[in-house]
Amino acid sequence: xxxxxxxxxxxxxxxxxxxxxxxxxxxxxxxxxxxxxxxxxxxxxxxxxxxxxxxxxxxxxxxxxxxxxxxxxxxxxxxxxxxxxxxxxxxxxxxxxxxxxxxxxxxxxxxxxxxxxxxxxxxxxxxxxxxxxxxxxxxxxxxxxxxxxxxxxxxxxxxxxxxxxxxxxxxxxxxxxxxxxxxxxxxxxxxxxxxxxxxxxxxxxxxxxxxxxxxxxxxxxxxxxxxxxxxxxxxxxxxxxxxxxxxxxxxxxxxxxxxxxxxxxxxxxxxxxxxxxxxxxxxxxxxxxxxxxxxxxxxxxxxxxxxxxxxxxxxxxxxxxxxxxxxxxxxxxxxxxxxxxxxxxxxxxxxxxxxxxxxxxxxxxxxxxxxxxxxxxxxxxxxxxxxxxxxxxxxxxxxxxxxxx
Amino acid sequence: xxxxxxxxxxxxxxxxxxxxxxxxxxxxxxxxxxxxxxxxxxxxxxxxxxxxxxxxxxxxxxxxxxxxxxxxxxxxxxxxxxxxxxxxxxxxxxxxxxxxxxxxxxxxxxxxxxxxxxxxxxxxxxxxxxxxxxxxxxxxxxxxxxxxxxxxxxxxxxxxxxxxxxxxxxxxxxxxxxxxxxxxxxxxxxxxxxxxxxxxxxxxxxxxxxxxxxxxxxxxxxxxxxxxxxxxxxxxxxxxxxxxxxxxxxxxxxxxxxxxxxxxxxxxxxxxxxxxxxxxxxxxxxxxxxxxxxxxxxxxxxxxxxxxxxxxxxxxxxxxxxxxxxxxxxxxxxxxxxxxxxxxxxxxxxxxxxxxxxxxxxxxxxxxxxxxxxxxxxxxxxxxxxxxxxxxxxxxxxxxxxxxx
Numbered sequence: 001x002x003x004x005x006x007x008x009x010x011x012x013x014x015x016x017x018x019x020x021x022x023x024x025x026x027x028x029x030x031x032x033x034x035x036x037x038x039x040x041x042x043x044x045x046x047x048x049x050x051x052x053x054x055x056x057x058x059x060x061x062x063x064x065x066x067x068x069x070x071x072x073x074x075x076x077x078x079x080x081x082x083x084x085x086x087x088x089x090x091x092x093x094x095x096x097x098x099x100x101x102x103x104x105x106x107x108x109x110x111x112x113x114x115x116x117x118x119x120x121x122x123x124x125x126x127x128x129x130x131x132x133x134x135x136x137x138x139x140x141x142x143x144x145x146x147x148x149x150x151x152x153x154x155x156x157x158x159x160x161x162x163x164x165x166x167x168x169x170x171x172x173x174x175x176x177x178x179x180x181x182x183x184x185x186x187x188x189x190x191x192x193x194x195x196x197x198x199x200x201x202x203x204x205x206x207x208x209x210x211x212x213x214x215x216x217x218x219x220x221x222x223x224x225x226x227x228x229x230x231x232x233x234x235x236x237x238x239x240x241x242x243x244x245x246x247x248x249x250x251x252x253x254x255x256x257x258x259x260x261x262x263x264x265x266x267x268x269x270x271x272x273x274x275x276x277x278x279x280x281x282x283x284x285x286x287x288x289x290x291x292x293x294x295x296x297x298x299x300x301x302x303x304x305x306x307x308x309x310x311x312x313x314x315x316x317x318x319x320x321x322x323x324x325x326x327x328x329x330x331x332x333x334x335x336x337x338x339x340x341x342x343x344x345x346x347x348x349x350x351x352x353x354x355x356x357x358x359x360x361x362x363x364x365x366x367x368x369x370x371x372x373x374x375x376x377x378x379x380x381x382x383x384x385x386x387x388x389x390x391x392x393x394x395x396x397x398x399x400x401x402x403x404x405x
Numbered sequence: 406x407x408x409x410x411x412x413x414x415x416x417x418x419x420x421x422x423x424x425x426x427x428x429x430x431x432x433x434x435x436x437x438x439x440x441x442x443x444x445x446x447x448x449x450x451x452x453x454x455x456x457x458x459x460x461x462x463x464x465x466x467x468x469x470x471x472x473x474x475x476x477x478x479x480x481x482x483x484x485x486x487x488x489x490x491x492x493x494x495x496x497x498x499x500x501x502x503x504x505x506x507x508x509x510x511x512x513x514x515x516x517x518x519x520x521x522x523x524x525x526x527x528x529x530x531x532x533x534x535x536x537x538x539x540x541x542x543x544x545x546x547x548x549x550x551x552x553x554x555x556x557x558x559x560x561x562x563x564x565x566x567x568x569x570x571x572x573x574x575x576x577x578x579x580x581x582x583x584x585x586x587x588x589x590x591x592x593x594x595x596x597x598x599x600x601x602x603x604x605x606x607x608x609x610x611x612x613x614x615x616x617x618x619x620x621x622x623x624x625x626x627x628x629x630x631x632x633x634x635x636x637x638x639x640x641x642x643x644x645x646x647x648x649x650x651x652x653x654x655x656x657x658x659x660x661x662x663x664x665x666x667x668x669x670x671x672x673x674x675x676x677x678x679x680x681x682x683x684x685x686x687x688x689x690x691x692x693x694x695x696x697x698x699x700x701x702x703x704x705x706x707x708x709x710x711x712x713x714x715x716x717x718x719x720x721x722x723x724x725x726x727x728x729x730x731x732x733x734x735x736x737x738x739x740x741x742x743x744x745x746x747x748x749x750x751x752x753x754x755x756x757x758x759x760x761x762x763x764x765x766x767x768x769x770x771x772x773x774x775x776x777x778x779x780x781x782x783x784x785x786x787x788x789x790x791x792x793x794x795x796x797x798x799x800x801x802x803x804x805x806x807x808x809x810x
Contacts, residue, residue, distance in 0.1 A: 013501035013809065016494040020517035030494055030517040064758065086758040087719070089421040089435055096418035106758070107708040109719055109773055112425035112435040132709050135772040163759055164709035164717050303512040304537050304569035312569050314492070314514055317728070318788050318810065352784050353469065353491040353511070354568055367540040368514055379757050383723050384788070386810070404418065405723065405791070 015386050016319075018400070025299060025395040026336045026370055032300035032315040034385040035372075038398055040295035041071070041267060041390070047290055048241075048266045049078045055245040055261075056254040060084045060103045060234070062264025065379045068388060069097030070401040071267055082126070084262040088113035091127070093404035095120045103234065104129040105191060105262060107136055107156075107164060114143045121149055128232065130156040130191045132165050134178040141182035150184055154191040154232060157216055159209060162196035172216065176225050187225055189232030189258070190217040194240055206240045210247025217257060234260035239277040241266075242285055268296035268382070271374030272325050296378050297330065300355070302369045309361040313371060316353035320373060321380035326350060329357060333370040342371070420791050421724075423805070430704060430800040431741045431775055437705035437720040439790040440777075443803055445700035446476070446672060446795070452695055453646075453671045454483045460650040460666075461659040465489045465508045465639070467669025470784045473793060474502035475806040476672055487531070489667040493518035496532070498809035500525045508639065509534040510596060510667060512541055512561075512569060519548045526554055533637065535561040535596045537570050539583040546587035555589055559596035559637060562621055564614060567601035577621065581630050592630055594637030594663070595622040599645055611645045615652025622662060639665035644682040646671075647690055673701035673787070676779030677730050701783050702735065705760070707774045714766040718776060721758040725778060726785035731755060734762060738775040747776070 022028030052059040058081035063072055072083050082101030085091050091102045108129040121127050131137050131153045144151045158165020166172045179187050192213045194206045217233040220226050236244040241263045248259035265274050269292040278292050300315030320327045329345040349356035359365055375381050383405045390399040427433030457464040463486035468477055477488050487506030490496050496507050513534040526532050536542050536558045549556045563570020571577045584592050597618045599611045622638040625631050641649040646668045653664035670679050674697040683697050705720030725732045734750040754761035780786050788810045795804040
């Protein structure tokens, strides 16, 4: 039995989701808490690594989903080539926890962020970021040249109506020319993100985009403008990773290039958005063995039963993703034990600290009951927490792992 | 000039929004950053304290908005009676930073959370929480009686179709009876939250609810069931604080009761939701001098200009509220100086780490330009940050203050 303490070993007050009265999730923890089912995490990490290996691609899981270095370590131990991130502070958090190769799939903007990266490169980080504009290329060159450093960059290839990235061959050629005049920059390959593609012809468009990335990196390689012996070609979120993997799975690429897949959400998976995406992958690729499983849940307690058929749960927008879907009630626990799986209990509204759950008027639900909730979009659940609880099959907490958002 | 460091004094990697190359927001900070304009914060704190004083009410600002103890200290120094919070871990964070009176305007659920509160009461905290259900009353009584402690509680009075709280006089009487049989509980008054009220007759309904709260606390006081000499009656979010203040502003209340207002968002205010609420207050109360001002902004940089009329800003859902409104571009800075206020630049989409800003095709906008953004609902911006930068009128950073979400 733990003694509750108002300051942890770090001298800080206990956070939400902390162990207070023991290490069992249902009896010892200040709920709500973010929970990771350890076996499922391990399964998902192994599944995606196997998928990448099978397609002769490297894996650089997008770490911005979780920002949990304990997961980065597991992903790298399982065979990941590196970790992908979105910002310089995210890279600093990963590097401080031992990750030695980082692909920042984003532009590096601003002198303070450049300084963060410069320090890490000096300290031994193998770092890549993307460029898509001559002004950024010149600013990076000025900054890193002044320090006598070199910066590895990938040109981001965008799609029309998309996010960042050069849109066409003309812009690409012009940017290559600017990079050639930037001696502090080493052009290491091509980066893209197919997740911006949508609409009726999405599948064909994603495949065409994958082919365009391959064709572009080949063209640059043949032109002699790439500064690395095995140029990088990289794309893939967690929705169409199979299509990008197929586009990259070519003998020439595996021999002379470095194809890199970057899914992030797969490690936690989810209960709707990526579940449905995975179902679509399995339909396209019926020969794939197994599937990703949802590993992430938020456990919370019923705090009020003010009207028949309405339960107010002590969990809010600050604890779980409500975008693009409201949370989903999965299972009910009472007195430290599972009562049953629930279905038809519907979250109808969520506020900062409260969730409104519609239940049948005759439902067996009580104050202090614990409910496990699933959600869509793991990125927007992880970032609500400074730590997550890893649990075993009996809901004993096996680790309390910090996040770095 | 600071030397960039990958670990701060705490041994942690630098967070987003940290000072890296100096203490000027535009040249030294890793953007994006959450920014609090110090003078405006001080103005808002003084304005609301004066408002409460003028209405003979105590102020217990809702701290869940900011979870920034540096703000709690300022609010208490300015005259606040205590701080309101929503959860036991939030209370632990405030108590660890010196707040001695906390009103948890929520039910206290679960043994781990009760243990947190019990420890704080033992350590000298003046603590109040709400109850609305017999089962919770019995659980609290069992827990605190076993420790030989007493717990001060307020009955939460709800509204039909609202959130927590007893809905009618019958439920109220039944709950009072259960509390009378709970020797570890001291019934200290009545709590309500008018923010759930909406619709066409909202103004009348809020006024009626304020009157009902007053009438109820009087009734309980007269019945002799309250265990405190100056019973508490408390309500008020940041939208209709004037109406609740008016309902509480009675000679009898100020002499024999403890009326407490609990607005939270006022300290940072915002650029739409609460700005409009304040405009409505000023219309209802034209004699009020001055107004609340928006103090909270997020500064971020242009990272890509991929198509005419489209800027991608390095800021996302993880950095600023996008609920109920998308962020609003306010001002443009370049090379460390203000260029101009902007209008008509419209955020059209936001992703986890990127904001899509539509600008006129002929707009003067460049890579690395810094844009100050405002937002609706300060609660959902504060909780995206582990620290906020307090700045003076020249955008020099005067303090880096941690949050405890």
